[in-house]
Amino acid sequence: MKIAIASDHAGFLYKQLIIEHLQGQGHQVIDFGAHSTVSCDYPDFVHPAAAAVAKGECERGIVLGGSGNGEAMAANHHAGIRCALCWNEETARLARKHNDANVISIGERTIDQATAVLIVDTWLTTEFEGGRHINRINKIDAPLQ
Numbered sequence: 001m002k003i004a005i006a007s008d009h010a011g012f013l014y015k016q017l018i019i020e021h022l023q024g025q026g027h028q029v030i031d032f033g034a035h036s037t038v039s040c041d042y043p044d045f046v047h048p049a050a051a052a053v054a055k056g057e058c059e060r061g062i063v064l065g066g067s068g069n070g071e072a073m074a075a076n077h078h079a080g081i082r083c084a085l086c087w088n089e090e091t092a093r094l095a096r097k098h099n100d101a102n103v104i105s106i107g108e109r110t111i112d113q114a115t116a117v118l119i120v121d122t123w124l125t126t127e128f129e130g131g132r133h134i135n136r137i138n139k140i141d142a143p144l145q
Helices: 009-024 043-054 069-075 089-097 113-125 132-141
Strands: 002-007 028-031 060-065 083-085 103-107
Touching: 002 009, 002 043, 009 028, 009 060, 009 103, 009 113, 043 060, 043 069, 043 103, 060 069, 069 083, 069 103, 083 089, 089 113, 103 113
Parallel strands: 002 028, 002 060, 060 103, 083 103
Antiparallel strands: none
């Protein structure tokens, strides 16, 4: 799978860990930055990563920051993106199963490394349930009037 990934300085260390983990599983990872722990603005990196998923250049995306909140907000500005802030295995599973999340956001300052990797693995291996959730997804994706 081709996966976009981006972070700010506060998510950089987990981004590097997740890139290595994903590549070890055979995924192609496109790193949109940041490229160090030097203070920076997450929208500069999250917007291009989310755009790559929205355009179909990448199948999924992962964005990281201190809390993951701002990164999720920035990603969700892009039409067709359903970015879920995940903090444990259950939120990752439900993000895919019920919301067909194509991007997830993780906060490096809020969870440990093992949980971050578990979130990624759960999200990547969980299928969208469809059914009653399709109508809701269509309403999320519909342009606002």
